[in-house]
Amino acid sequence: GRIHPGMPAQVFTDSRPDRAYHGQVGFISPVAEFTPKSVETEELRTDLVYRLRVIIKEPDEALRQGMPVTIRFPDA
Numbered sequence: 001g002r003i004h005p006g007m008p009a010q011v012f013t014d015s016r017p018d019r020a021y022h023g024q025v026g027f028i029s030p031v032a033e034f035t036p037k038s039v040e041t042e043e044l045r046t047d048l049v050y051r052l053r054v055i056i057k058e059p060d061e062a063l064r065q066g067m068p069v070t071i072r073f074p075d076a
Helices: none
Strands: 009-012 023-029 054-057 069-072
Touching: 009 054
Parallel strands: none
Antiparallel strands: 009 023, 009 069, 023 054
């Protein structure tokens, strides 16, 4: 509930953890992926995964679409 489209984001890759790519959230899926059979408890809700897209302002050759990254949201 704290993340929304247009929100600023910092993206870090495993190969260059000291270099932050700056961007913004462009899309958040309205449907959770890998959803447990029944999501009825607060504990189960923490296991939900939502796909999101971050649009990087100045990408370079070290950043590839689909690679695992760590995203930090300074405003969250």
